[in-house]
Amino acid sequence: MAKKPRAVTESGDAPPEEASEGVPEKGGEPDRDDHIPPGWEKNPASWGERLPIVGLALMGFGVAMYLSLYQWEVVDRIWEPFFSDTGWNGESEKILRGSSVSKKTMRWFGVPDGFLGAVGYFVDAVTGAVGSTKRWKKMPWIVIVFGLAVGPLGFVSIMLVVSQPVLFNSFCTLCLSSAVISVAMIGPAMDEMLASLQYMKRVRDSGGSVWRRFWGLAD
Amino acid sequence: MWAHVVNAALGIWLMAAPGVFGYAQSTPATVDRFAGPVIATFAIVAWWEATRATGRWNVALGAWLVVSPWILGYEPTAAIVNSMACGAVIAALSLVMGDFNPSKYGGGWKSLWQRDPLHEQRDRAGAGEVVGRSSSVKEGGARE
Numbered sequence: 001m002a003k004k005p006r007a008v009t010e011s012g013d014a015p016p017e018e019a020s021e022g023v024p025e026k027g028g029e030p031d032r033d034d035h036i037p038p039g040w041e042k043n044p045a046s047w048g049e050r051l052p053i054v055g056l057a058l059m060g061f062g063v064a065m066y067l068s069l070y071q072w073e074v075v076d077r078i079w080e081p082f083f084s085d086t087g088w089n090g091e092s093e094k095i096l097r098g099s100s101v102s103k104k105t106m107r108w109f110g111v112p113d114g115f116l117g118a119v120g121y122f123v124d125a126v127t128g129a130v131g132s133t134k135r136w137k138k139m140p141w142i143v144i145v146f147g148l149a150v151g152p153l154g155f156v157s158i159m160l161v162v163s164q165p166v167l168f169n170s171f172c173t174l175c176l177s178s179a180v181i182s183v184a185m186i187g188p189a190m191d192e193m194l195a196s197l198q199y200m201k202r203v204r205d206s207g208g209s210v211w212r213r214f215w216g217l218a219d
Numbered sequence: 220m221w222a223h224v225v226n227a228a229l230g231i232w233l234m235a236a237p238g239v240f241g242y243a244q245s246t247p248a249t250v251d252r253f254a255g256p257v258i259a260t261f262a263i264v265a266w267w268e269a270t271r272a273t274g275r276w277n278v279a280l281g282a283w284l285v286v287s288p289w290i291l292g293y294e295p296t297a298a299i300v301n302s303m304a305c306g307a308v309i310a311a312l313s314l315v316m317g318d319f320n321p322s323k324y325g326g327g328w329k330s331l332w333q334r335d336p337l338h339e340q341r342d343r344a345g346a347g348e349v350v351g352r353s354s355s356v357k358e359g360g361a362r363e
Contacts, residue, residue, distance in 0.1 A: 038339075162256035
């Protein structure tokens with residue numbers, strides 16, 4: 001699906017919806033080239049909304065990959081500007097290599113916990129980038145996977161990261177940075193999921209096939 | 220909005236407070252270090268209009284910080300004062316909703332379990348991209 005230039009997807013050529021809610025204006029609306037969901041003022045699937053989230057996800061991926069490479073002992077030392085005397089390792093080492101959580105993750109999954117975080121960010125970036133600006137309607141499943149990966153799953157990963165000072169009384173700058181990135185992604189991602197969920201409700205209420213529309217198929 | 224900025228800062232402060240006041244490795248430290256990041260997360264997510272409602276969830280967490288010193292029996296006075304003061308401010312500021320206009324978001328989250336919410340009304344008015352409710356015409360995705 002070709003990426004629409006942003007000028008088309010978010011230009012102001014469609015007049016903003018009248019403030020008088022409840023009274024549907026007939027005929028006043030032009031063709032919806034901009035794919036604004038009914039009852040919305042802007043398209044939550046526009047590139048202007050999605051690209052910053054994808055950018056954050058890629059940043060998070062970079063940070064998490066660096067953490068996991070250190071945990072895998074591919075790199076010998078980890079940057080730690082605050083919780084260390086030397087600017088390296090310090091409390092980060094305690095958490096990333098010495099903690100029971102990281103050892104258990106390694107044993108259960110065969111990969112360090114940082115790598116699981118990197119996989120999560122990768123899913124965020126891919127599901128954020130795939131699809132056109134009308135994907136909230138054309139591929140609801142990917143929007144909903146995106147919303148769940150960024151939202152609830154992101155929240156769980158934030159809690160795992162910040163539980164480190166509770167469990168080990170140590171801080172890790174890059175782990176906290178990763179948590180900040182995850183938090184910053186949630187708010188801007190949720191509106192698109194709302195548009196898709198509303199679309200799925202319209203399908204159900206009008207007797208369409210929720211299952212088929214969820215996968216972007218015609219009834 | 221500004222209220223949730225303050226709450227986010229207080230949540231982050233709670234993460235640091237045990238170290239600053241020197242009560243790390245204690246019950247209040249555990250409470251602060253869990254409540255702090257959760258509060259900060261809910262507050263920051265509430266910076267965006269579509270998810271403004273998560274700011275309200277901090278009412279419960281702020282209230283918990285006010286009562287927890289007495290339920291769990293905190294040790295240093297600094298921990299008691301800090302927990303109660305932060306909790307009271309957080310709970311009060313969480314009540315400041317900030318502007319959220321559901322009619323900019325198809326009726327908002329509650330439209331998902333409302334009967335005939337705004338987005339369905341607008342959809343019918345705008346020639347219907349799903350299926351006209353009263354008509355049997357299924358237009359599918361071809362329309363767009």
